[in-house]
Amino acid sequence: MDHRRATPEALDALFAASDVRHPCDSLGFLVWQVTHAWQRHVEERLEPFGLTHLQFVVLISTAWHMKQSMAPSQAMLARWAQIHPMQISQVVKLLMTKGLLLREKMPSDARVHRLALTAEGLARLGAAVPVMKAAHHSFFDAVCGTEEPLKALLARLFEHLSAVQPLVAQQDEHA
Numbered sequence: 001m002d003h004r005r006a007t008p009e010a011l012d013a014l015f016a017a018s019d020v021r022h023p024c025d026s027l028g029f030l031v032w033q034v035t036h037a038w039q040r041h042v043e044e045r046l047e048p049f050g051l052t053h054l055q056f057v058v059l060i061s062t063a064w065h066m067k068q069s070m071a072p073s074q075a076m077l078a079r080w081a082q083i084h085p086m087q088i089s090q091v092v093k094l095l096m097t098k099g100l101l102l103r104e105k106m107p108s109d110a111r112v113h114r115l116a117l118t119a120e121g122l123a124r125l126g127a128a129v130p131v132m133k134a135a136h137h138s139f140f141d142a143v144c145g146t147e148e149p150l151k152a153l154l155a156r157l158f159e160h161l162s163a164v165q166p167l168v169a170q171q172d173e174h175a
Helices: 008-016 027-049 053-067 074-081 085-097 119-144 148-164
Strands: 101-106 109-117
Touching (some): 074 109
16 A cells, blocks of 8 residues: 555646536535535524434424324334434434434334324424524525525436435335
């Protein structure tokens, strides 16, 4: 293994094969930067509620499924939200410790546990949702004037990705 410092010539050769002359020429770099700026923005707004962005996503996703009369299992929620199952497991445990989420056994299959919001979880989420709505507008409207064009573009990208590889799995009773 060569541990010498890379030469300027080698660095020039690396970037000569690329269309990227500046990091902002890279869509991946821009998506990375915007994603992290968005997460920092959201984390700051959720901090007074004692929630992280991931915890909020798990709670709001559980609430949405419960509203649809589909209390999700951890595995189903992980697939639906595209969150690693281990992360979901850790967040669910923490939200249960905070008294915001329950795991309930299915009467038809003791192996399956469904997630459900507690009354406290619903109250915390109810207080956080208007703040999150304002966070969306303050972050995206500042640049776009309105978030609708960006939302439409991202929805088209999501549809394309879903067609190539289904991102949102159907509810699996044994998951």
